[in-house]
Amino acid sequence: MRIKDGDSNPIPVCRSFGRKIMNDFPKLTPRLACASKLIRASSFVADIGTDHAYLPIYLCLEGKARGAVASDINAGPVERAEKNINKYGLSDKITVLQTDGLNGIQEYRPTDIMILGMGGELISRIIEQAPWTKDESIQLCLQPMTHAEILREFLTKNGYSIVDERLAQEEKIYQIILAKYTGLCEELSEAQLLLGKINAARHDSAFISLAKRQIEILKRRAEGKKKANEDLTHEQSLIAEIKSMIGETT
Ligand SMILES: C[S@@+](CC[C@H](N)C(=O)[O-])C[C@H]1O[C@@H](n2cnc3c(N)ncnc32)[C@H](O)[C@@H]1O
Structure with a gap:
């Protein structure tokens, strides 16, 4: 059974410690590989909008994450995630949740939250609706497909500091933003909002x-x-x- 947001007695879908099968795991794309490097050792990861669940699977197989919750709003991606998690024997380490954004994720106490492959506006809305992420111990790894400037503006006006930024080059260049709540607000210029102050310094x-x-x-x-x-x-x-x-x- 899959956990669906709003279920009165949610039961985790996947829970069985499996063998680590790193060899046949597909190579991560530069975008996903770049994001995975920003995740801290011994983290508990929440991957929001997980789709195929490649990242939490990779991070658990690699041993960087001690466990994960992989969530998606849609049933199709949730099924894909479950299938892949089972295939790699990680159903006891990774819980699959069908939910909107960060709803229902707090109880898993994630240390590292990943929201990749969505628009900057949607990522901002998801974080805004989860004020519990205003916690200095939580790291947010974010990869907007569009409107990085909206996401940076939301973060820096709401006390989330941008602590690192990376660029991943595929057929296009993807921006990856690492943020955490510090309570400090920062005013960025329009160019810095679009392209990133840390990227510019690099x-x-x-x-x-x-x-x-x-x-x-x-x-x-x-x-x-x-x-x-x-x-x-x-x-x-x-x-x-x-x-x-x-x-x-x-
Ligand atoms: C383009 S895919 C990105 C998949 C993966 N994160 C990656 O970067 O490769 C976007 C995923 O986000 C999910 N999604 C869209 N809106 C969402 C929301 N509000 N909450 C959770 N997931 C959402 C979609 O169902 C889809 O699976």
């Missing part, structure tokens, strides 16, 4: 590619506005700020 080739792609997006937006006789000042100043971040002159 200034590696992935960051330069990301910044260049953002400049192209802004240029296209500015061209559209120019054709419509609209004010371009905002795009122009943002392009200038991003160019200065990568040492380009306007």
Whole structure:
């Protein structure tokens, strides 16, 4: 039986200690591998929107996580997660939960929460609806598919500090944000919200590619506005700020 949010007597779906079968586990994509490196040793992981549950499986097989809760709002992903968890003999280490966001996750006392592969707005909403994550011992590993700026703005205005950032390069560049609650708020510039202050300070080739792609997006937006006789000042100043971040002159 699977636990569904709102069930009066929820029973964990998967609970049986299994053998570790690391060899036939598929290689993680750069995005997932990059996120997995940010998870702390001996953590108890909550993977929200788990889909295939690859990350909690990998982290348990690797021995980095002592256990996990893998959750998803939809039945299809929950079934996929259960199937994979059983396949790797981890049904006693990983509990599968069908729930919206972080509802019902607190009782598992996760140390490391992962929310990957969703839009920045949705990730922000999920965290906002779980004020129990305002706990300095909990680490949030977040990977917005879109609108990283909305997520960074939500975090930094609500007392969550961004403690690390990574870029994972596949056919596109994915931003991964590590945050935890400190109670401190920080004001970031628009370019820092879009691209990340820590990414900018690291200034590696992935960051330069990301910044260049953002400049192209802004240029296209500015061209559209120019054709419509609209004010371009905002795009122009943002392009200038991003160019200065990568040492380009306007
Ligand atoms: C694109 S998949 C990402 C899967 C995996 N986290 C990854 O990054 O590879 C997004 C998953 O989030 C789930 N999802 C969407 N909204 C959700 C919500 N409010 N709460 C929990 N899961 C959600 C979807 O059902 C889907 O399985």
